[in-house]
Amino acid sequence: MADRKHDDGWAGLLPSASPVRFLTDSGTPVRGRPAYREPAPELLRAAYRAMVLGRRFDTQATALTKQGRLAVYPSSHGQEACQVGAVLALDESDWLFPTYRESVALVTRGIDPVEILALLRGDAHCGYDPRRHHVAPQCTPLATQTLHAAGLAYAERRTGSGRIALAFAGDGATSEGDFHEALNFAAVFKAPVVFLVQNNGYAISVPLSRQSTAPALAYKGIGYGVRAEQVDGNDPVAVLAVLAEAAAHARAGNGPFLLEAHTYRMAAHTNADDATRYRSDAEVDRWRRRDPIARLEAYLRRRGQLTDEDVAAVAAEAEEYAARLRAAINTDPELAPLGLFDHVFGAPTPQLREQHALLRAELQAEEVPA
Amino acid sequence: MTTVDTTTMAQALNAAMLDAMDADERVVVFGEDVGALGGVFRVTDGLAAKFGDDRCFDTPLAEAGIVGFAVGMAIGGFRPVVEMQFDAFAYPAFEQIASHVAKLRNRTRGQLALPLVIRIPYAGGIGGVEHHSDSSEAYYAHTPGLKVVTPATVADAYSLLREAIDDPDPVVFLEPKRLYWTKSTVQLPVRTEPFGRAVVRRPGTDVTLVAYGPSLPVALDAAAAAVEDGWSVEVVDLRTIVPFDDDTVVASVRRTGRCVVVSEAAGFAGVGAEIAARVQERCFHSLHAPVLRVAGFDIPYPPPMLEHHHLPSVDRILDAFDRLQRDDQPDTRFLALGSAK
Numbered sequence: 001m002a003d004r005k006h007d008d009g010w011a012g013l014l015p016s017a018s019p020v021r022f023l024t025d026s027g028t029p030v031r032g033r034p035a036y037r038e039p040a041p042e043l044l045r046a047a048y049r050a051m052v053l054g055r056r057f058d059t060q061a062t063a064l065t066k067q068g069r070l071a072v073y074p075s076s077h078g079q080e081a082c083q084v085g086a087v088l089a090l091d092e093s094d095w096l097f098p099t100y101r102e103s104v105a106l107v108t109r110g111i112d113p114v115e116i117l118a119l120l121r122g123d124a125h126c127g128y129d130p131r132r133h134h135v136a137p138q139c140t141p142l143a144t145q146t147l148h149a150a151g152l153a154y155a156e157r158r159t160g161s162g163r164i165a166l167a168f169a170g171d172g173a174t175s176e177g178d179f180h181e182a183l184n185f186a187a188v189f190k191a192p193v194v195f196l197v198q199n200n201g202y203a204i205s206v207p208l209s210r211q212s213t214a215p216a217l218a219y220k221g222i223g224y225g226v227r228a229e230q231v232d233g234n235d236p237v238a239v240l241a242v243l244a245e246a247a248a249h250a251r252a253g254n255g256p257f258l259l260e261a262h263t264y265r266m267a268a269h270t271n272a273d274d275a276t277r278y279r280s281d282a283e284v285d286r287w288r289r290r291d292p293i294a295r296l297e298a299y300l301r302r303r304g305q306l307t308d309e310d311v312a313a314v315a316a317e318a319e320e321y322a323a324r325l326r327a328a329i330n331t332d333p334e335l336a337p338l339g340l341f342d343h344v345f346g347a348p349t350p351q352l353r354e355q356h357a358l359l360r361a362e363l364q365a366e367e368v369p370a
Numbered sequence: 371m372t373t374v375d376t377t378t379m380a381q382a383l384n385a386a387m388l389d390a391m392d393a394d395e396r397v398v399v400f401g402e403d404v405g406a407l408g409g410v411f412r413v414t415d416g417l418a419a420k421f422g423d424d425r426c427f428d429t430p431l432a433e434a435g436i437v438g439f440a441v442g443m444a445i446g447g448f449r450p451v452v453e454m455q456f457d458a459f460a461y462p463a464f465e466q467i468a469s470h471v472a473k474l475r476n477r478t479r480g481q482l483a484l485p486l487v488i489r490i491p492y493a494g495g496i497g498g499v500e501h502h503s504d505s506s507e508a509y510y511a512h513t514p515g516l517k518v519v520t521p522a523t524v525a526d527a528y529s530l531l532r533e534a535i536d537d538p539d540p541v542v543f544l545e546p547k548r549l550y551w552t553k554s555t556v557q558l559p560v561r562t563e564p565f566g567r568a569v570v571r572r573p574g575t576d577v578t579l580v581a582y583g584p585s586l587p588v589a590l591d592a593a594a595a596a597v598e599d600g601w602s603v604e605v606v607d608l609r610t611i612v613p614f615d616d617d618t619v620v621a622s623v624r625r626t627g628r629c630v631v632v633s634e635a636a637g638f639a640g641v642g643a644e645i646a647a648r649v650q651e652r653c654f655h656s657l658h659a660p661v662l663r664v665a666g667f668d669i670p671y672p673p674p675m676l677e678h679h680h681l682p683s684v685d686r687i688l689d690a691f692d693r694l695q696r697d698d699q700p701d702t703r704f705l706a707l708g709s710a711k
Contacts, residue, residue: 125477136445137477141469147435148470151442158424159447177462181435188430189439343480344515346538349566349613 015218015228019262022237025290027298036241041305047088047236048300049314051080051293054104056318057113060325061103061120065271069329070120076104078266081236081292082198084108086166089243095156095165096135097149099142101198102168109133113321114328123333134163143173146182146195150256153186153193157253164192164250172203174220175211183224183258192250194243195226195258198233200265205278221258233261234292237299264290337363377558379527380550383413383489385558386531387451391421394449397535399426401436401453401489410455411491411550433463440486441470450486451535457492458501464509471540472515487534487541492520493584493634495548495681497674504671505635507583510542511611511644517565518611520544522586524554526609529562537565546584566613570622574604577628577694580619580645582608585632585682592632592687601691611641619645620652627658628694634681637665659695 021030022038039047058077064070076083083105087096098105106116111128118127119138126137136152139145149167156163173179174197186193197217201208214220221228227249231242239261246257264287268275275284300306341348341356348356377385391397399417401409405428408415417426429436433454440450454460460467467488475483494503511518517539521527527545534541563569571586572593581589586607593603604622608615623629629649633642646661664682672680693701 124479125473126479129481130478131481136482137474141465144438144466144470147438147466148442148445151439151444152446153442154439155443155446155448165442177432178434178438178466181430181432182438184430184432185435185439339479343476343478345475345517346483350616351614 010222010225013222013225013227015216015221015230015260019230019232020238020242021232021235022241023232023235023295023299025295027295027302029299034238034241036238036245039237039240039244041300041303043088043240044237044296044300045305045310047081047084047240048293048296048306049317050084050088050108051236051296052314053318053321054080054084054107055293056322057107057325058104060322061117062267062271064117064326064329070117071122072270072272073120074101074103074270075265075267076101078264078287078291079198079200079233080104081239081296082196082233082261082263085236085239085243086168086196089240089247090164090166093134094163094247095149095152097145097152097165097167098135098138099145099168099170099173100138100140101170102138105168106135106138109135111135113325117329118333121329121333123335143169143176143179143182146173147178147185149193149195150182150186150189150191153191153250153256154189157190157192162251164194164247166194166196166247169195169197170203171197171199171201171208171211171217172206173197174217175203180220180224183221183226183256186256187224187226190253190255192253193256194246194250195256196243197258197260198263199260200263202265202269202279204269204273207278216260218258218260226256226258227254228258228260230260230262233263234287234290234295236292236296376553377524377556378551378553379521379524379545380411380413382524382528382556382558383531383545384415384417386528386535387414387417388420389559390451390532390535391417391425394535395425396447396449397425397451398443398448399451399453400429400440402429402431402455404428404453409453411547413489413545413550414453433460434466437463437466437471437488440488441466441474441484444484444486445482449535452486452488454488454490456498456502457490457504457506460488460490460506463488467510467516467542468513472513475539476515483538484540485538487531487543489531489543489545491547491550492544493546493548494671494677495584495634497677498547499674500671503677505584505633505666507544507611508635508640510544511641515540516612517541518544519565519609520546520583520611521609522546522549522581522583522607524552525556525560525562528556528558528560530565530609532559532561533565544583548584549587552587563609565610566615567610568606568608568615568618570604570618571607572603572605574602574626576602576626577630577691578604578606578619578622578626579687580606580608580629580631580649582611582633582641585634588682588684589632589687592684595684596688596691599688599691603691614648616648616652619649623649623653624656627656629653629657629661630664630687630690630694631661632664632682632687634666636668637663638668640665659693660701662690662693664690
């Protein structure tokens, strides 16, 4: 049970001294009683399913880069508990502000996978409708989206919608000024926003020791008066438990919540990166033994909440999902070059109309359908 | 309707925000010192008192934060009008402006438009210490997706700011700080020409002098002084740099056959250079002389006691007129170019 309240004073803002865990590396319950409410079995089963689907998506997307179907893909492998947990701990109408690495979160929100991959295939900057899904475009300039989440959350508080926002960020992004300004603005304006930092140990190749000497990144909350916590990001039970508390904290009008999730990027930064240049196989192997899906599966099986049939059914569903994705993405996207001018402004300027005519003439000369 | 016999540009801007806030409760004004103080130039004076802290409020001192927060609020249905305290202090917000404010509509194919206004007092001529006098318009004008507006008259200050707040797109609203205290007899509210329309402030037949924002008064003074030299100068006030009014500028230059562009920003790669290029492309066969630019020097903005040497003056503009080949002689300044081995 969460018993630390915002009005406990500054000490109540501090994170736990070590990451909150419900599960050991092998998926058995930890000794002692965590200070957070354990998620309901149905939610854990939903998280298991979403993580398996997410990982299959991730594997498929990585394969698509090798086939030349995607220009690039930043893998979420290993970070599924964070990305799935973030979506399942929130309501469907709450806003997400993802980075380029949050494809698995977007899959979990229910966005069409081909629409998610439009950015990385290269046919659109954002393939889905942000308003329909309440998901901002995946953000590439680090930490810039955290400010949008703070502003949006404040707008939701002002209109009394009851909605909150969740901003994703990585460990490297916590060094960016915008991250600090977002924490500060959110605190000053009591914006209902959860900042979820997935600390996967590396900003591309640069290790955490070069980003910060803070005891943990979660300690960056106290300086802004922001309640913070740290969690084992590969423990899906703990991630869901703490995020539920974080969302409730924000929704109840207590302002922002900073959560650092300790996790690991099992693959390289993207398919274009070579992780062997900056980290050891032994380190990767240590994290492989903390796999979030294996841990949750072991935990649920042990409690009789997941059967062989369940596992097989989810695996089959994941294969179907991947097959549908392959079929859909192997169809070339329809490109409309003249659409380049459509959304620069609400209405095109005279200069854009001239350039539109120029491109149309070029297309006609090339006999490319406009 | 407020009737003001003599109003300053700062008061007109203030009235524009007040009327916009009255008309639409989604309009919110925020930034540094805009609340109780009313802004360092008093442009937001009285807004917090009239509309309350929810509608006009001070923020932490962080410009990227102000603009990024405004992006989120605009997605959430508000129409933010944010103030950057000075031109050079807006630079921390540049990433937010260039990567998000300018692009979000385009990135989301029209789903997330950003109706927000970034007000920036800009340019020099007020004896400001360093970092208080930058002409930063080219940075914004070079960024597709931003409208860039700069009034030079009191009536335009009101009308263009009202239009900026109503506009569905983000507007960088550049306020020439040395014109804040210029007065005019204007009855507010007033509506002038819309975005994308330049205005002929003084008709003439021999040369077109293109100016905007802080340079308009010196352009008009130069046009008046040039009469003595026999020049009939037409002065065009751009008003909106983006969208740019090619039609009005081109029509004027085709009539006059000569064009001088005045802008106090550093000339190299500046808005003046863009205008000169556009005029040359569109009016080549009407031109009797090369298009000339009168600009600030390509130097960091000078200390206040030296700024008058930097800023385009009436004399520098008159000197440009002298080079307009009324008698079809080449410009001697450039004769040596290209001859060196």
